[in-house]
Amino acid sequence: MSRLFTSSFSHIILFIGIFVMVVPVWMIFASSTHTSSFINTHGLQFFLGDSFQENYLRVLLYKGGFFKEITALKMFLNSFIMATGVALLSVVTSLMAAYALVYYRIKYATLLFWIIFITILVPLELRIFPTYSVMAELNLVNSYFGLIVPISASAIATLFFRQFYKTVPDELLESAKLDGASTWRFFIDFLVPLSKTMIVAMLIFMFVFGYNQYLWPLLVTSSEQYWTVVMGLKMMSGSIVHRFAFVMMSMVPPVLIIIILQKHFIKGVFQDK
Numbered sequence: 001m002s003r004l005f006t007s008s009f010s011h012i013i014l015f016i017g018i019f020v021m022v023v024p025v026w027m028i029f030a031s032s033t034h035t036s037s038f039i040n041t042h043g044l045q046f047f048l049g050d051s052f053q054e055n056y057l058r059v060l061l062y063k064g065g066f067f068k069e070i071t072a073l074k075m076f077l078n079s080f081i082m083a084t085g086v087a088l089l090s091v092v093t094s095l096m097a098a099y100a101l102v103y104y105r106i107k108y109a110t111l112l113f114w115i116i117f118i119t120i121l122v123p124l125e126l127r128i129f130p131t132y133s134v135m136a137e138l139n140l141v142n143s144y145f146g147l148i149v150p151i152s153a154s155a156i157a158t159l160f161f162r163q164f165y166k167t168v169p170d171e172l173l174e175s176a177k178l179d180g181a182s183t184w185r186f187f188i189d190f191l192v193p194l195s196k197t198m199i200v201a202m203l204i205f206m207f208v209f210g211y212n213q214y215l216w217p218l219l220v221t222s223s224e225q226y227w228t229v230v231m232g233l234k235m236m237s238g239s240i241v242h243r244f245a246f247v248m249m250s251m252v253p254p255v256l257i258i259i260i261l262q263k264h265f266i267k268g269v270f271q272d273k
Helices: 002-031 036-042 052-061 072-103 109-121 124-137 144-151 155-165 170-178 183-194 196-211 215-220 229-235 240-270
Strands: none
Touching: 002 240, 036 240, 052 072, 052 240, 072 109, 072 144, 072 155, 072 183, 072 196, 072 229, 072 240, 109 155, 124 144, 124 215, 144 196, 144 215, 155 196, 170 183, 183 196, 196 240, 215 229, 229 240
16 A cells, blocks of 8 residues: 555655646647737637648748848758757767776876866856857858857766776787777777667757857857857747747757657666667
8 A cells, every 4th residue: 555655655756846847838839829919918828729830931031130141941950950969979979978988008008088078167158259269260160160169079978988897807808909909999899889878868968058159159150151059049030939839840850859768868868778
């Protein structure tokens, strides 16, 4: 009886948590399918309206910004390119950095790792202006390269891969050497396949991290053609239903990434093997 009560109480708490998180999002979505005049008169709605297609198409294709040069569709493309670039570059560099720290037996490797890891403690705001100066000197302002590269080094991802590599038995390396595998071949043929669940988890983390960036894109882009979705959330204008529609569409890419890769994500985090 006690176990049944505990289980029922846990499920009630879980459903309350889901309700608190999901209902506001649903109300924003439902309200975005009504006309602006209806929402201004009746407030937020729980049930869907009949203006879904009209509102969402207008938001996607309407040219906004200070100079009316950018559409929401272009912002989504910019954010997707930026987030994908940050995720891929972060994973590649972290994989190789962790491999070097664990398998190359570098002198002071532990010290080097902690120097890398301690960069987490340096706030982005403190290094953003020196980083911008470097990008400006290299003529990389208003470019995808400038958006992606400066925030693509991830100490957290390096930590995860380093700790994972330390769990790989040394016998695997010895067997690879006996089979004549080179250092690079051991990395590509053995470690990378073993790391695939962790790679997927880090790709999701870094994609969401890159997608949610606001301060760095705001500083490194003066052209509206490189505005991202998060910048659009801050700077967009229009009726309340159009802002609601923009907010809902801005959630779609990261949510889709997580839904599609959730199985690998859970395995990568908890190493359920």
